[in-house]
Amino acid sequence: MRNHIRKTVPALMAFLLTGSALAGCSGNEKKEEAAAPSAGASAAPAAVYPIQTDKTLSYWGALPNNLVGVKSKHSDVPFYQEWQKKTGVKVNFTAPPANQIDESFNVMLASGELPDMVEYNFFNFPGGPEKAIKDGYIMKLNTLIDKYAPNYKKFLKENPEIDKMVKTDSGSYYSFPFIRGDASLITFQGPIIRKDWLDELQLPVPETIDEWTATLKAFKEKKGAKAAISFVAKPRVFNELGNGAFIGAFGVTRDFYQENGTVKFGPAEPGYKDFLGLFRQWYADGLLDKDVATVDSKVLDANITSGATGATWGNAGGGIGKWQPLLKEKDPKASVIAAPYPVLKKGSTPKFGQRDYAYSTGGMVAISASSKNAELAVKMLDFGYSEEGRMFFNFGTEGVSYKMENGYPKYTDLLMKNPDKLAPAQAMSLHIRGNTSGPFIQDKRYLEQYLNLPEQQSAVSLWQKTDMAKYQLPLITPTPEESAEFAKIMADVNTLVDEMTLKIILGSEPLDSFNKYVEKLKSVKLDRAIEIKKAALERYTKR
Template identity: 30%
Template structure:
C-alpha cells in the first residue's frame, strides 16, 4: 500500500490546499468549512425525489461529440433539474481537445464539481490519491443504494474500481445486458454448411474438416474456387475461438484458478500455433490475415466470400437480406481441452465514468445524483432521451410489445437516426445501468439487433463465458517494470506470426521459450500475480 501511494504526496498537498479554499480564493476556516459542509448535507433528502430540498447549481466538464446538441438547451439537463432540483452547468469540451483541456484543469485545480465521462484509468490512479478526486466509498455506503447493489452484484467491478486501501474514486457505467457479456462473435457461413451437408463444428478437428470443405468443394456453388475459408485480423479477436478451444480466453493474459497465466508460453498455446500453421499452410487461413485492415475483412464478409469471420464482433457488414446465411460459431473443444469456454466482458464500461472532484460543495447530493442515474428512470433519461411527444411529435420512443417483450418503437423524423436524435437531447455516454430491461428496450424492435441477440444466445457462448486477467492496479514501481516488458510482447507477436506462416519451424519452440525467459517473463509473471492477488483481496 505504501508503494501504491509513493510519489503522490506532494501533489496531494496541492489538492488539499485547493480543497480548503473558499470561492474568493482565500483560505476557509475549519469551522466555516464544517458549517458549510453540514448545510450542504442537511439540504439533501436521504431518499426519493427531489434530491435536494433547495435548488443547487453544479458544474460538469464533459467531452462534446460532434453530434451532440446544445447542452444549455438539452432536454436531459432540464429534466434532471426538474426531477432533482440540481441544475447542471456543462463545461463542454470538444472531444478532439479533451485530453489536453482535462489535464490542464487538473494541473491548475480549475476543476468542475463532477465528471460524467472522459476519465481514464491513469486519471483515476493519479488524481484520486492526490486528493483531486473524492473517495466515494463512504458516500456510496450512505447515499448510494443502487450503486452499492451493483457493486455487490459484481464484486469484480468493485475490485477493479477500488484502490488497495479500499478507496473508490470513480464509478463506471454498469452493463450486464446478457447478450453483450460476450463480444467475440465469430460468424460461420451456415448456408455453406448446408450446401455441403455439414454440421456446425464443435471441436477443432471438426472445424478443420469444415474449413477444408469450404476450400475444396465450392460451397457457394458458383463453379469458382473463390471462397476464403477463414479470415480475420492478426491481433484482433479471430484467434480467440481457437485459443478457447485449447483452454484460454485471451491471447496474452489469462487467469486460471486464481493463477495468472502468460498464454504465449503455455503448452496449449503451442497447440494453437500448430493448428493455425496447419490452416495457413493448407490455404485455409486467409493469406492476408497478417496484413489486412478491418475494412478489408468487412468487405469480404459483405461479398459473402467468407466461411468463417473471426473479427465481426457486434458490427457486421452482412446485408439484411443475407442474415440467415450466418450463425455464430459455438465454443469449441479440442484434444487438449474438453471444457467449452468463451471470453466474458466485465460488467462495466469506462466511457461513462463518474467522479466528484475536491471542488464540490455538495458531494452527498452528487452521489445521490449518480445513484439516481442507475435507476431505470434515470438510466432511460441518460441513454434513451425523451419519449415521443415530449420535445417532438415526430421524434422519440414509444413502448410496444414484440413477441411478448416490451421494447421501443423509435421515431426520428428530421434526424439521420434515433441515436442522432438521442445525442441532441441527452449526453448518451454517461453513467447509467445498461441492464436487461434497457437492453431490450433499445434493441428488441430492430430486426438486425434481434438477429444478433438470437445468434449469440443460441451459440451457447454466454453460458460458458469466463473472465480473462482483469484490469488491475499496479504500484508505480510495478508499472515502471511492466512498461519495460513491451519488447517481450512484441517478440511474442513476431514469433506468433513466424510460427503460423512457417517462417520459423515449431521445432524452435524451446529456443523461443528460452528467449522469453531471458527477457524476464518469470519476473513479469510474479508482478502480475502479485497485482492480481491484491485486486482479488478487495472486499
C-alpha cells in the first residue's frame, strides 16, 4: 500500500495543487464486493452508545472556519470532546493548518500514513471517489454499511434520491456524508441591497435589470457610493455569480447546466455576451466597483459598512447576519435586505439561482483503506444518523448549548449571546456542527434560530423563488479515465473565460471580441468537456 501511494502521489499532488480536479484494486476491495446496502440483508443491530471499547481511532480533518483565531485543535473544542464521550470512542484528531487543507492532504498521502478517518471532499480527488477507492486510499463501504451502520442504511432506504447522490456510478459507497435534511436548508445566497437607501430615495426593491441600473445610478449620484455594486473576486473574479445572479437574467450561468436535455456551458452561450455588455456599461458608468478584480471579503465588508457599496451578493448568515448589526451600530436606520434574482421582464420567474444539493460534499468522512479499525469507525460515524446523534450534531448538549422548550431545542445564550463576546457562528462551532457540515443530517431548526433576523428569514424564502431545479445538473462525476482529460480541458477553458470576461468588462477588449473567444473555446476542446458532462449525466440517471 505505502509503495503504491508513494508512486501515485506526485501526479495526484500536481492535480490538487493546480485546483484543476473535479469529482473511482485495493487490497480491501475483495472484502468490499457487496452491492448497495440492501433492505433485506441481515444487519447488526444499531450500536448501543457509548460503545464499550479500549481502542483509539485516528481522524484527520479541518476545524470549521468559524474557529480560526478561537481554537487551533480539535481536543480544545467541546463538541469533539463530547462526541467521544457520547460514542464511547477515543479519537486522536489531526487538523491541517487553516486554509491549507489541500496542501496538507497531499503531504499526508505522500507520507503513506493515513488515519482511520479522513474528512475531505473526495470530489476534489483526481478521478473522484471511485478512483480514490481503486488506488487504495479509501474503502468501499457497501458491506460495512450493510453490517454496522443501520441508522445510515435506514436513512438511505427512506430517501432514494439522496441514496442516488451519495454513491458512485458503479454503486460504491465511499463516505459518511453531510446531508441537508430539509429543502429550506439548500438555498442561502443571493443579491443583497441597502434597504434604507431605497427608502430614502423612494425606490422599490429592483427586480429587472433596467431597475437595477437605475437604482445603482441613484446610489452613486445621490448617496455618493464609490462602488454602487461590488463582488468578492476570490478565488476568482465573478466566481460568486456562477449560480445565476445578474448573469441568469440573460439565460445563462458561469457554469455547466442542462436545458431541454442538452448540457450547456454558460460562458459559451450568446446570453453571456449580453451579460458582459451590461457589466461593461456598469463599469464604464462607475457603477461597478473599479477594483472588482481584486476585492476580497475584508474589503467588501469595509465597503458595505462604510457606505461605499450599496449592493452585492452574499449569504443570509454570513452576509446579512454580519452586515446588519455592523451597519446599525453606526446608524440605527441602516439596513440590508435581500433582493430577488434579477430578470429582464418584470414578473417573470428567475431562471437560475443559488441552490445547493441535499448531499453537500463538504464534511464527508471516508475510512482509509489501511485502517485496522474500520468496523469501529463505521459504528462511530453511524451515530450522526441516529436520533440521538442528529440532536447532538445540530444542537449539542442539553442544558449547555440548548434546552427543550415545548419540544423545541432552543439554543442557550452560551451560543446566541456568548459571554465571551463570540459571534453566534463562532460559539456554535464550539458546541455543534449544525452551522457548518460533517457526517450527520442537518436539522432545519438550527437555521430557524441561526437566521434570527427577520431580514434573514425573508431572504431565504425570496431567493428560493427560481427555476434553478429545472436546469441544475446533479452531482455527476467523470469516470477516473475521463477525469484527467476533463481537468486539463477546463483549466484552459476557465483561463480563457476569466481573461476574456475581465478584458471586456474593464474595456481593454471590445465586446465584439466575444465571437473570437468562443472560437478559442472550441479550439481548447470545450465540446469534448461538454461530451464528458453529458456522458456523466447519462450514467447518473441510471444509478
